[in-house]
Amino acid sequence: MKKRKKQTGECHDCVEAEELIARFVSGEEDEELARQVLLHAQSCADCASLFRSLKRLVHYCSLEPTCEMPTTVRQELWVTIRREIHTRQSR
């Protein structure tokens, strides 16, 4: 892993760890990646926190229900579409 000093704490491997965490929470959950992320997170509170919170964020986003399209929005859409179709047909 690349070495760099984080702004806070003593962790030196966080640049690469962040990249791995980003991949992991995006669904690239192969065993080696998981092992590396967990290994690093065990020794770095900042990255463990980053990992947990990004995981939760992605999870919350995935639970977001589909927005219901209000009836008025749908009606307006269809009025617009039919008007356009009518206009083009009458040309």
Add this chain to the structure above:
Amino acid sequence: MADNKPLAVAAPALPVPDDELVRRVQAGNTEAFEELVRRYERKVYNITYRLMGNEQDASEALQDAFLRAYRFIGKFQFKSSFFTWLYRIATNVSLSKLRKREKVDTVSIDQPINEAGDLPFEIPDVKYGPEKMMKQRELRAALQSAVDALPEDYRSVVVLRDLEGLSNEEVSNILHLSVAAVKSRLHRGRLVLREKLASYL
């Protein structure tokens, strides 16, 4: 007396593929276009709503997106899937409207992340039903507001990838970005959301 003849059950008709509907529209069949609208109106509304952040603007973007799709469908060359093309139009229309809106109504990303501006962030308590539901509603509102406050480049990627559940490749096709750029913007966008939603996470 019971009739033991097997019932003749008509096989359900398979939906006409998008590409076939597009060909029919290109040949002048307006009903085929209406079918495409029915097929994608909700998904497109979701994208415009997530990007615009309110019903009225989302509705306008939705109409504009389908109007443009109808006007330009003759030029569709089947180089991508129809939905990728349509989502690209919807995203571009929304982002263009956002730019115009932001010119007249600049919003600071440090602004409170809910419309009322006064709801405190609290950690959702999963133990109680109504309480949990209230917190979920609060989280949902906070999430949408935080997405609204994202810079445009991050917002479109986060909406398409995390909220609409598209793959990196699909998002890359829709936004004309490399997959690497999608991943990078997605991560940066998530980091901003993480900061905004810290007390929920």
